[in-house]
Amino acid sequence: MSEKQRALRGVLCTTIGGVCWGISGTCGQYLFGFCGIHPVWLVCVRTLGGGAVLTLLALPKYRRDLLALIRQPKELGKLVIFGLFGLLLCQYAYLTSISYTNAGTTTVLQTLNLVFIMLITCVHAQKWPNRTQAVALILALWGTFILATGGDPRHMSISPPGLFWGLLTAAAVTIYTLLPRSLMERWGKEMITGTGMLIGGVFINLASQSWEFSASLSWRGWLAVCGAVLLGSIIAFPLFMQGIADVGPVKSSMLAATEPVSATVFSALWLHTAFSLADLVGFVLILVTIFLLARENEDSAA
Numbered sequence: 001m002s003e004k005q006r007a008l009r010g011v012l013c014t015t016i017g018g019v020c021w022g023i024s025g026t027c028g029q030y031l032f033g034f035c036g037i038h039p040v041w042l043v044c045v046r047t048l049g050g051g052a053v054l055t056l057l058a059l060p061k062y063r064r065d066l067l068a069l070i071r072q073p074k075e076l077g078k079l080v081i082f083g084l085f086g087l088l089l090c091q092y093a094y095l096t097s098i099s100y101t102n103a104g105t106t107t108v109l110q111t112l113n114l115v116f117i118m119l120i121t122c123v124h125a126q127k128w129p130n131r132t133q134a135v136a137l138i139l140a141l142w143g144t145f146i147l148a149t150g151g152d153p154r155h156m157s158i159s160p161p162g163l164f165w166g167l168l169t170a171a172a173v174t175i176y177t178l179l180p181r182s183l184m185e186r187w188g189k190e191m192i193t194g195t196g197m198l199i200g201g202v203f204i205n206l207a208s209q210s211w212e213f214s215a216s217l218s219w220r221g222w223l224a225v226c227g228a229v230l231l232g233s234i235i236a237f238p239l240f241m242q243g244i245a246d247v248g249p250v251k252s253s254m255l256a257a258t259e260p261v262s263a264t265v266f267s268a269l270w271l272h273t274a275f276s277l278a279d280l281v282g283f284v285l286i287l288v289t290i291f292l293l294a295r296e297n298e299d300s301a302a
Helices: 005-032 038-072 072-098 102-110 113-125 131-149 158-177 181-187 189-208 219-248 249-256 259-271 276-300
Strands: none
Touching: 005 072, 005 102, 005 219, 005 249, 005 259, 038 072, 038 181, 038 189, 038 219, 072 102, 072 158, 072 181, 072 189, 072 219, 102 131, 102 158, 102 259, 102 276, 113 131, 113 158, 131 158, 131 276, 181 189, 181 219, 189 219, 219 249, 259 276
16 A cells, blocks of 8 residues: 555544544433433443454454463553553543533544643653644633633633543543554554453443443434444544554544534534534634644644
8 A cells, every 4th residue: 555545544534533433422412411321321331342343353363463462461551551541531531521511512622632742742852832832732722711611711611520521531532542553553453442442341341330220212312322332432443543553643633623523513403502602712723723733743744
């Protein structure tokens, strides 16, 4: 495969993965708002179901690699950290934030992960942000402030738990974007994504005693569950990991801006979620941040 074809594949995978995440987030919002489902229950189903399916799909090709990885404690430890603090924490924080806010707002806050990546890069390189990075940081902070307060610092437009879990989602996305690159290069992205999610799924099910939960859903509710699991875990995560492998973490994060756009559109059209002018201004400021940082990264790489 040529470099141009590889780049095109990365762009398509990341863009489609972002759309799938946006739709799956809206499915979660429907389940929390209209079906009374607890976020932890959906996290349990989504991580365990998605992890099991992805691992089974990867086993025929990577069975020997998996056995070899298990025999190396250091590599296995990296996989466990990725599964718990990357994949599981991301899904838990993401769905919990949606339960307090909505799919559109949560996915916009999630895109702040690129700002976190920029700051980590600057600290690692022991240098201050350049002019473009500084402007992007100011826009990100301004956008988050407007989104959280509606422009009035005397009150919060978003509940504090919703803002906290939204920002934690961005931090978790940063972890699973940066952490697994060496693991995937050595052991294969399909196996690392599947087994990492399975580890997180087993942990959250045991920790929450998921067998004590009960869910009485209509066929529409179960269809939304299938959408959250199939689109949000089984399809979106492998696509995004392929995008990271093809075009890198920064450009992948920029292309995944399709997620907040699709989540906002589907949330408004399907669930009739109302977004204020301040919400939209905050969305735009944060999304502009992503494009500024992505362009600055491409210019520095040229």
